[in-house]
Amino acid sequence: MKVVHYPHPALVHPTRPLTSIDKKLHLQVGEMIDTMYEARGLGLAANQIALPYQLLVMNVSGDPEQKEHEKVYINPVIVEKIGAQEGDEGCLSFPELFQKVRRARTVKVQAYNLKGEAVEVTAHDLEARCWQHEIDHLNGIVFINKMGPLARLAARGAVKDFERRFREAQKRGEIPLDAELERILKALEGELDEPEKQNGTPPPLPG
Ligand SMILES: [Zn+2]
Numbered sequence: 178m179k180v181v182h183y184p185h186p187a188l189v190h191p192t193r194p195l196t197s198i199d200k201k202l203h204l205q206v207g208e209m210i211d212t213m214y215e216a217r218g219l220g221l222a223a224n225q226i227a228l229p230y231q232l233l234v235m236n237v238s239g240d241p242e243q244k245e246h247e248k249v250y251i252n253p254v255i256v257e258k259i260g261a262q263e264g265d266e267g268c269l270s271f272p273e274l275f276q277k278v279r280r281a282r283t284v285k286v287q288a289y290n291l292k293g294e295a296v297e298v299t300a301h302d303l304e305a306r307c308w309q310h311e312i313d314h315l316n317g318i319v320f321i322n323k324m325g326p327l328a329r330l331a332a333r334g335a336v337k338d339f340e341r342r343f344r345e346a347q348k349r350g351e352i353p354l355d356a357e358l359e360r361i362l363k364a365l366e367g368e369l370d371e372p373e374k375q376n377g378t379p380p381p382l383p384g
Pocket of ligand 1 (some may be wrong): 268
């Protein structure tokens with residue numbers, strides 16, 4: 178499992194809510210957690226590994242040993258944002274790029290855990306930043322879209338380099354072309370509609 182880099186189409190592809198929790202999902206979550214730690218991230222959204230699902234993993238401590246901070250969230254929604262914070266932010270899909278991004282200081286989030294139980298989380302500061310960053314991902318928004326004009330200008334060269342490297346890798350055949358990547362995403366979405374997926378615990382969608 179590899180983290181996809183900008184401008185991979187999965188990063189702008191709106192993710193679908195999950196309607197059941199089955200063995201396959203547990204396996205995917207396990208791989209996402211390993212991938213997050215390997216990449217030294219604090220969080221990872223499913224579409225960053227090209228799975229178009231409303232699913233994210235998080236460990237704000239960044240420390241694989243601190244299992245108590247290891248979290249899995251399904252169909253998360255921010256229901257309240259309070260205050261503001263400005264600080265440096267990075268993204269595993271834009272390696273080495275850090276810029277200032279303004280975020281809410283506190284967020285209240287509703288989601289489901291891997292047992293299908295509804296959970297409500299209130300997060301502050303770094304954890305709140307992490308939530309907003311990951312939920313943006315699930316909505317097809319990347320952090321360069323959230324930068325102010327100055328940060329965006331400063332990031333322009335790096336963003337162009339990401340685009341150039343991605344297109345070159347596609348030309349070399351190392352990454353499939355966009356049309357093929359879109360087809361794979363559609364096929365993965367279709368798997369949600371397969372009848373055998375209906376046997377897991379169905380989490381109701383957050384209202
Ligand atoms: Zn990111």
